[in-house]
Amino acid sequence: MSEWEYKIVSLDSGGLLGGGDEVTEPQLNELGARGWELAASLTGSERSLGGRPKSRTEALVFKRQKE
Numbered sequence: 001m002s003e004w005e006y007k008i009v010s011l012d013s014g015g016l017l018g019g020g021d022e023v024t025e026p027q028l029n030e031l032g033a034r035g036w037e038l039a040a041s042l043t044g045s046e047r048s049l050g051g052r053p054k055s056r057t058e059a060l061v062f063k064r065q066k067e
Contacts, residue, residue: 003066007036010059023060036062 009023028038040061048054 004063005066006039007031007062007064008042008059009062011057031062035064037064039063 011023038060041057042059042061043055044058045053045055
């Protein structure tokens with residue numbers, strides 16, 4: 001049975017195209033070169049100025065098989 005390890009990369013408010021800290025393509029390529037695979041993105045919501053809910057990516061979850 002496979003065992004996995006996980007890495008959570010937290011993004012500051014509005015990350016990934018929302019104006020906060022972003023994960024760059026070179027950083028993603030480096031994680032991939034180290035065997036990490038994107039498993040999920042964790043989203044949250046907040047109210048915009050107009051009062052409508054707006055979702056944003058808060059963290060990325062990566063996994064790789066344990067050696």
